[in-house]
Amino acid sequence: MNIRAIYPVRLREERKKRGWTQKKAAEKIGISRSYFSDIENGRTLPSGEILFNINDEFQIFLIICDADRVRNESGRKVTNTEVKVNG
Template sequence: MLNIRMEQERLKRGWKQDQVASRIGVSRSAYSNYENGNRKPDIEMVKEIAQLYEVTVDYLVGNDQAVAPEKTIIVHDPKLRAFFEQVMLSPIRQREELMRFWRFMREDSQDSEK
């Protein structure tokens, strides 16, 4: 199941095997062997692949109960993803302040468009 899910996730994003291999630090042939089921990645590599595809390890290995929540937003830009991760780890007071600032910025930009 792991190899099937890996291929599905890659194709869903329109990525080529060599692109994925480069992102996770393996050769294209190694990644191809993972997808073809000829080799099994170790648990650390499975974690790396799950993180890249923004899914859980459980999902990758075939546990259908572990599908990501409905409201998951996939962010492909690494800098933006890192920003959102930091926001989610911030204290609630800081997040509320950031939301107030964002609303202010949106209102300001809408006013300048008029």
């Protein structure tokens, strides 16, 4: 599963579930509305502290696999772009 495809979808779902605007969500996370929009629309990915803030606020957890050491349940090597998103 590609992080750029699923993370923005889950983020938007969680924001709308709370009835928040992008502005309110951005304020809760501590970023600008335009940066939040870029994340939610898949134009950029959060990193570092911002990712932790989003995860804390929305309970969207990413498990990013190391392709050289991790295999998925079927035994197939997981690529660097595959992630598991739950929340």
